[in-house]
Amino acid sequence: MGWLEGEVALITGGGSGIGRAVALRYLAEGASVAVLGRGTAQLEEVVAAAGDLSDRVLPLTGDVRSPDDLHRAVDATVKRFGKLDILVPNAGIWDYHRSVTKLDGKELSEAFDEIFGINVKGYVLAVEAAWRELVATRGSIVMTLSNASFHTDGGGPLYTASKHACLGLLRQFAYELAPKVRVNGVATGGMRTKLRGPQSLGLQDRTLAASFAKNEATGQEQQPLIPLYDSSVEPEDFTGPYVLLASRANSGTVTGAVIPADGGIAVRGFRSPAGGAGL
Ligand SMILES: NC(=O)c1ccc[n+]([C@@H]2O[C@H](COP(=O)([O-])OP(=O)(O)OC[C@H]3O[C@@H](n4cnc5c(N)ncnc54)[C@H](O)[C@@H]3O)[C@@H](O)[C@H]2O)c1
Numbered sequence: 001m002g003w004l005e006g007e008v009a010l011i012t013g014g015g016s017g018i019g020r021a022v023a024l025r026y027l028a029e030g031a032s033v034a035v036l037g038r039g040t041a042q043l044e045e046v047v048a049a050a051g052d053l054s055d056r057v058l059p060l061t062g063d064v065r066s067p068d069d070l071h072r073a074v075d076a077t078v079k080r081f082g083k084l085d086i087l088v089p090n091a092g093i094w095d096y097h098r099s100v101t102k103l104d105g106k107e108l109s110e111a112f113d114e115i116f117g118i119n120v121k122g123y124v125l126a127v128e129a130a131w132r133e134l135v136a137t138r139g140s141i142v143m144t145l146s147n148a149s150f151h152t153d154g155g156g157p158l159y160t161a162s163k164h165a166c167l168g169l170l171r172q173f174a175y176e177l178a179p180k181v182r183v184n185g186v187a188t189g190g191m192r193t194k195l196r197g198p199q200s201l202g203l204q205d206r207t208l209a210a211s212f213a214k215n216e217a218t219g220q221e222q223q224p225l226i227p228l229y230d231s232s233v234e235p236e237d238f239t240g241p242y243v244l245l246a247s248r249a250n251s252g253t254v255t256g257a258v259i260p261a262d263g264g265i266a267v268r269g270f271r272s273p274a275g276g277a278g279l
Contacts, residue, residue: 002030002245007139008081009035010073012064012126013091015042017193018144021235022088024240027053031241033085034058034077036070060232064091065123070129084133086246089123089166090144094208094273095159096197103201112158112198123169131177140182142245143170147189147262167258174256183254184245188250189226191260192233226263 009026013019014035020042023033027050035057037043040232042060050057058080062069077084095115103111114217123143134141148154148163155163167185174183198201231237241259246252 002028003243003250004086005030007031007190008034008077008083009083009086009088009246009247010036010077010084010130011088011090012036012122013144014088015039015046015059015235017195017236018191018238019088019090020046022090022182022239023047023057024036025236025239025243027056029076032056032081034060034073034080036060036062036064036153036182037091038063056158063145064089064126065117067125067129070125074133079132082147083137084130085137085139087134087139087141088144088242089128089141090128091122092119092144092162092195094195094197096201096203096206096211097153098156098201100157103152107201109159109200113189114198114200115158115195116163118163119159120165120169123166127169127173131181135177135180138180139175140184140246140248140251141170142242143160143185143257145170145185145187147187147260147265149185149187149258150260151265159196170258171256178255181245182245182250184254184256185239185242185258186245187258187260189260189263190236190264191235193235225268226262227267229263231263 004026009031011019011023014023015037020138023035023046026033032206035046040061047054047059060073060076062073093115143166145166146154146163149158149167170183170185177183192209195208197206238261241261
């Protein structure tokens with residue numbers, strides 16, 4: 001028996017990265033899953049990856065900046081699976097650490113609109129489209145947050161502000177939708193995904209996975225300066241908290257909470273990159 005037996009989830013940005021990994025994990029836990037994304041090919045790949053469970057996957061194309069697309073996605077999910085229990089607002093883009101000192105006002109203005117349009121408005125609109133169905137099932141929302149929801153240098157000012165904004169949304173929605181709908185989040189740290197940048201800065205084809213820094217001498221990836229410095233950066237290894245928070249049996253009393261899945265960024269030391277790094 002899985003932890004999400006019979007549940008129905010809708011995941012934005014579910015065609016790749018952590019969204020795809022959560023979709024496949026939710027399937028394995030017994031749920032049916034609708035994955036919303038911009039690219040048909042990506043979404044069809046998720047269906048194929050589901051193998052024997054593919055009849056429980058519904059691929060949906062749409063843009064999270066469009067209220068109509070999100071309402072269509074919720075309607076299609078309910079039509080196919082009969083209800084909606086779990087919403088995972090997740091689609092996002094990164095700013096590739098572009099500093100305020102490196103962009104002019106026009107660039108910042110355009111990138112702000114694009115990043116906030118996807119990362120923040122996309123979350124607001126997904127919740128607006130889904131809350132009625134979630135109230136009906138007394139379901140829950142599990143948002144993808146980030147180390148950048150709490151700490152500096154997980155990106156530049158635009159990404160950091162957008163992810164802080166999502167933390168604000170999580171808390172406000174947890175307040176507004178109680179007691180019917182629980183609202184929680186997973187603040188993931190760096191993962192090897194194809195997270196892209198804003199088109200307005202010409203970064204739409206660059207991927208985070210390609211940016212994982214290599215040590216020139218060894219050819220190995222540089223280890224990030226975090227306590228669990230040798231932990232995985234594959235999205236599949238970040239899915240556990242999404243299951244826990246969505247589980248009625250195990251998180252029925254939890255709302256407004258965020259699980260950091262970031263290797264312990266908040267407990268870094270001053271003297272060495274990580275407490276046990278020299279052991
Ligand atoms: N990769 C990391 O290191 C990392 C760290 C912390 C948080 N995150 C967050 O994880 C989430 C998922 O990113 P990922 O790393 O899996 O990268 P990803 O690029 O694989 O996933 C993002 C998905 O969102 C989709 N998307 C982008 N814009 C969209 C739009 N307008 N409408 C619909 N879909 C859209 C993309 O097509 C893609 O499938 C993002 O919110 C990101 O900020 C990522």
